Amino acid sequence: MFDDDEVTVELVLEHLTxxxxxxxxxxxxxxxxxxxxxxxxxxxxxxxxSAVAALDD
Structure with missing residues (x-):
């Protein structure tokens, strides 16, 4: 969210405004x-x- 006028949503291949x-x-x-x-x-x-340590287990 940039402000109350616009939200940008990034998708895999494009984005929505x-x-x-x-x-x-x-x-x-x-x-x-x-x-x-x-x-x-x-x-x-x-x-x-903790998450990184769990990767080593």
Whole structure:
């Protein structure tokens, strides 16, 4: 999401540009929810480190 005017979705072979206000609102809600579920900082670093270590097992 760039702003409240446009959302760009990258696909394997092309990209979509979303400009309809109701569609942008939907992407905004999903983005907010995903940001709430995400981990940041030290917690993210620990999660990534654990995932990399699991690859070595």
């Amino acid at each position: 979303i400009t309809q206000p109701h569609e942008i609102a939907m992407y905004g809600k999903v983005f907010t929810k995903m940001a709430e579920l995400a981990v940041y900082g030290k917690t993210a670093r620990n999660l990534i480190t």
